Amino acid sequence: MEYIKRPKYLTQIKPFIDKPVIKILTGMRRVGKSTLLTIIKDTILQEVPDERKVYINFESLEFLEINNASLLAKYLMETTKHLNGKLYYFFDEIQLVEDWEKVVNGLRVDKDCDIYITGSNSTLISGELATLLAGRYVEFEIQPFTFDEFVEVFQEKQLCKEDLFTKFIQLGGMPTLKYFNLEENNSYKYLNDVYHTVLIKDVLTHNKIRDVDIFNRILSFTIQNIGSPVSATSIKKYLKSEHRDVSIDTILNYLDYCQQAFILKKVSRFDTVGKKNLKIDEKYYLTDHGFRAAKGYSNMKDIERALENIVYIELISRGYTVEIGKVKDMEIDFIATKDKERVYYQVSYLMETEATRQREFGVYAHVQDNYPKFVLSMDTVDFSQDGIVHKHVIDFLLENAEAGNIF
Structure with a gap:
């Protein structure tokens, strides 16, 4: 698929790739956050084997039942238990999962990993997430096409x-x-x-x-x-x-x-x-x-x-x-x-x-x-x-x- 690469955002995000901070892409629905996530996964990180890249779109029918922290943690442990090396997690519209921040924080603590998430509400990084991950995330707000x-x-x-x-x-x-x-x-x-x-x-x-x-x-x-x-x-x-x-x-x-x-x-x-x-x-x-x-x-x-x-x-x-x-x-x-x-x-x-x-x-x-x-x-x-x-x-x-x- 051909993408509009949006270099202004990729330039901002690239310095944080493979760094121990969670990358959070926020912005209104349908402004292209998912596309940027895919570009990072398939283009910028193309040298990483696909099996070490875990991508979940929580709006997809495939993942509708994963709607709370326990189910998400169970799914991730099952799908990655046989993998070796650094893992890359891509979570799209993660606000649909209740208490998702606990899973993200657990991955950060337990795994050698790099985490990218998107969300469509600015409260995504407020409350408990801000407490759990203070100083451990960077946010990029994505706008419509200029x-x-x-x-x-x-x-x-x-x-x-x-x-x-x-x-x-x-x-x-x-x-x-x-x-x-x-x-x-x-x-x-x-x-x-x-x-x-x-x-x-x-x-x-x-x-x-x-x-x-x-x-x-x-x-x-x-x-x-x-x-x-x-x-x-x-x-x-x-x-x-x-x-x-x-x-x-x-x-x-x-x-x-x-x-x-x-x-x-x-x-x-x-x-x-x-x-x-x-x-x-x-x-x-x-x-x-x-x-x-x-x-x-x-x-x-x-x-x-x-x-x-x-x-x-x-x-x-x-x-x-x-x-x-x-x-x-x-x-x-x-x-x-x-x-x-x-x-x-x-x-x-x-x-x-x-x-x-x-x-x-x-x-x-x-x-x-x-x-x-x-x-x-x-x-x-x-x-x-x-x-x-x-x-x-x-x-x-x-x-x-x-x-x-x-x-």
């Missing part, structure tokens, strides 16, 4: 990068979209199915939510308003206007559950003057902006929101920690930090007027440091000024692409 990966998937369509980007804005980057040939109706049907699967399995069922209507209204409001400040109070007012009464705590809990399932990303504000994090006017973005279109909100009509979402996911996929910048009464869309280095980004659709350009570039006049500062937009004219670099969004998204000669 635009450079989307280009690689659909390069045989021979579309120009601008047309491909329009499709990316509309459809998002869920890997299985490659099977739907950029056809909108089938793609949206698939995205709706994934969306509901994630909600039912990883949010509603996992958290035993009974008031599904209220939950859906809260999530729909947040999806509609990605990139805008969203507070529990504003959602409460919206629900009250629809004659629904719900507590602030319930709203906060439901939003937190969506973050745990990797549907939503909450981005906090950083006061660049006071040098402190703020817990007001936080923003939410979608892990995949295609869900927004699939739910009936036009990403082309709300292109500013879509572009912000795309740039945010791009930055975190590059390994940045991202915050929103508060500069007096103004805002910087994103402050991206990695290895103690900082980069600033403003995101706009088009800067046709002088007033728009002044707004996007002018905020940087109040940032007194020498870190790189960018304005990203869909303009073809270069508006760079005063050391602030203007880039076309597409060029920014493709700047690290290995397939840079496609076009």
